[in-house]
Amino acid sequence: MYYLGVDVGSVSTDFVLLNKNYHVIEHLYLKTNGKPIDAIKNGLSILGQTYNDKQILSVGITGSGRSVGGYILGADLVKNEITAHAVAALNIDKNVKTIIEIGGQDSKIIVLNNGIVVDFAMNTVCAAGTGSFLDRQAERMQIPIQEFGDYALKATLPLRIAGRCSVFAESDMIHKQAMGYNTPDIVAGLCDALVRNYLTNVAKGKDIQESIFFQGGVAANIGIKASFERSLGKKLYVPAHYGVMGAIGAAILSAETKKTNTSFRGFNTCLSSFNSTSLECQDCPNCCEVVTIMQDNNTLVGRFGDKCGKWSENNISASGDK
């Protein structure tokens, strides 16, 4: 019997199955590719080959695509990423004080005291210090993102790259490349720039105490980890399932709801087709962009995006304390 956790993020959609002791039995890390519904279906179809609906005790979902995803899955719990990440880290170490989480489009710092989130911050307006930015730069330099960190460690002198804005960083890098500097030094400079941006923007004024967890997709990058440790003079702990911590947290939180019957719609949901159509509601000057999601062209999954609630009020409620 398992708890299913899903994290629908900007870059990846992650699935985990936990057993009753909250150990990870299965994990999937799938690219979202801008199509969260397809990614969810894909995950369900992979898991459905090995597991059946009766083995699922509860379903929790988090991530930026959680509200729509919650309807499609029939989630028992829909929760924000901050709480999910904190719960997952606490499950490994009750004394965790700081969580550095860098994902595709978000970067966060979570400060805990006695197992409770007491402060957090997220990047405000700009995605300069996040995974998408690294992805893009890796692609531009034709380095597979998996090898990015290794390149950084080969550097002899990390170059200074402007880090406060990804446009500035990119032009700075291009200029350094044009001057003939070698790639590892530029890559290491980029890691330093990202870390500098994180510490002066997201983590500004926060007391970073050990033990420090480093999670999210970017934690795979040993160059960034090394750069953090250099700047902070402290060790970072990267948990084994660093990339799917949000999903783990969502699974644990769903287990904690202690519902006797899950509202999970089943693995066969992956066989359905989901179509979305958007319309601009003309009933008032707000002109909300309302999206309607239909399952197999005949069942309404839900409507989202309206300000007044006229369209979304008829959605069958997905659980969670949203």
Added chain:
Amino acid sequence: MIVGLPKGLYYYKYHKFIEKFLDNLHISYLTSPNTNKNILNEGIRTCVDEACLPIKIFHGHVSYLRDKCDLILTPRIMKASDGEYICPKFCGLPEMIINSIPELTTITSSPLYLNDKKKIYKWCEKVGKLAGKTPSLIKESFEDALKYHANEKQGLDDEKGFSLKIALLGHLYTVYDNHLNMDVINKLHALDAGVITEECVKMIHIKSAIENLVKKPFWSNMIGTLGSGVHLAQNNLVDGIVFLSSFQCGIDSVSIDIMKDMIEDFPMLVLKLDEHSGQAGMDTRLEAFIDMLKRRKLIDLDISTHG
């Protein structure tokens, strides 16, 4: 003659006064609708790119009224209180508008000093004269509107019924424009959090909260926001602060940091607003912040029962 009232910037603070004044003078007026997608788009299209979102939205409102009335009130606010300054964009607002919006009807461009009753009267007198009203009627209408305004209760202070209380701070045109702030007040209510705004904090408390600063802040916007936030936090009158700030706001960049410094580890969430309409980022931050406050309360309760 029809006077246009753009629903942006200090409209939210002074509209009752100006409406009363125009009513007294028997001048009909047209208010632009609540900010909506078209107004936002129009504002962004016409306004200079570097301006903040509230200024762009104001352009959108003016543009909406552009061919529907004979005079649009675009106050050039020079000062709000003695010894204080206001964001320089207000001082240049008429120029920004005239040079950005084509085929514009007449707009007001005379300076408005809100710190001096005589000067406010002068500004109002000009508006009245443009409509061909007599000085005695203008004077009478002005005095009456002023009295009416003084008796109007301003601000929001939710009574009991919510499990948390949040100080919702920021320039009042970000606090009250539901489109600009993605309906933050209703979102907080839905999360079981009541709201108090800076107008509900007495001036004496605002002043005393910031009297120990090395230097008196000279931005009017900053004094109200900072003083009320610090007062509410230090006296534990709220559970947390939500600070709404327009992207690129220079005054806020100072206010927020001084506030953080003064309230130390008191919970504060800063929301940067720009032309986003996807709500996921906002919802995540609000939900996580409220979650955190609720769980902090649980620890506090535990401690008090043991101690």
